[in-house]
Amino acid sequence: MPDLLLRFVIGGAVVSLFAVVGDLLKPESLGGIFAAAPTIALASLALTMKRHGADYVELEGRSMLVGAIAFVLYASAVSFILMRFRAKAMATSALLLVVWLGTAAGLWAVWLRR
Amino acid sequence: MRLKLQLTSLRETTPMEYAKRFLFGGLVTVLASLVAEKWGPIVGGLFLAFPGIFPASISLVEKHKIQREAAESKYGIVAARREASVEAAGASAGAFGLFAFALVVWKAAGNHPLGLVLPLAMSGWLAVACLCWLIREKL
Numbered sequence: 001m002p003d004l005l006l007r008f009v010i011g012g013a014v015v016s017l018f019a020v021v022g023d024l025l026k027p028e029s030l031g032g033i034f035a036a037a038p039t040i041a042l043a044s045l046a047l048t049m050k051r052h053g054a055d056y057v058e059l060e061g062r063s064m065l066v067g068a069i070a071f072v073l074y075a076s077a078v079s080f081i082l083m084r085f086r087a088k089a090m091a092t093s094a095l096l097l098v099v100w101l102g103t104a105a106g107l108w109a110v111w112l113r114r
Numbered sequence: 115m116r117l118k119l120q121l122t123s124l125r126e127t128t129p130m131e132y133a134k135r136f137l138f139g140g141l142v143t144v145l146a147s148l149v150a151e152k153w154g155p156i157v158g159g160l161f162l163a164f165p166g167i168f169p170a171s172i173s174l175v176e177k178h179k180i181q182r183e184a185a186e187s188k189y190g191i192v193a194a195r196r197e198a199s200v201e202a203a204g205a206s207a208g209a210f211g212l213f214a215f216a217l218v219v220w221k222a223a224g225n226h227p228l229g230l231v232l233p234l235a236m237s238g239w240l241a242v243a244c245l246c247w248l249i250r251e252k253l
């Protein structure tokens with residue numbers, strides 16, 4: 001429980017920090033790169049290394065590659081739909097999380113699960 | 115195109131919005147670690163690149179643009195969604211950087227101290243994200 005609380009506080013702080021940097025930077029497209037900063041990894045890898053060791057972190061890093069590929073497709077899909085159809089940002093980005101989940105699950109099945 | 119720091123944009127975000135970001139950020143981090151605890155590092159690692167707070171971030175961009183346009187008595191929904199789209203395109207460049215970050219962690223965490231690996235991975239993220247952003251701007 002103290003570990004989860006620590007992850008919560010560090011995660012909240014790291015996400016907030018990167019979000020503020022993204023807000024400050026103009027043009028918006030440059031600020032946008034901070035919306036895909038490795039915030040969760042930064043907040044948790046040190047604690048994970050301490051608790052589980054280097055082999056575990058290596059495996060997480062390899063899987064994170066797949067998550068990142070899924071993120072590229074997801075963010076591109078959100079950008080395209082918003083530009084093409086002028087849809088609502090929250091609804092579009094929330095619904096298209098299935099793109100991230102589908103890509104991550106597909107690559108997990110063909111590469112990581114073996 | 116000029117790069118700049120716009121300090122006034124900090125005033126557009128309300129204390130409640132800052133609190134929500136903190137809350138979402140903390141919750142997504144906890145969720146990722148719970149997934150790793152339950153299903154192991156192979157599934158858990160996927161969620162280190164989960165765009166958990168992205169929907170909230172992008173809807174804030176849209177909302178703030180609508181507010182700015184409304185302050186000038188304009189109907190700003192179309193412009194706001196275009197701005198959110200541009201932000202998402204920037205995020206796709208950032209996600210390429212996320213790939214570089216993960217690659218460094220995967221290849222280096224086993225034989226180097228994390229105190230070295232994380233700064234190196236962050237440098238990789240920033241370099242690749244900025245490069246992808248620059249290429250996209252030139253196209």
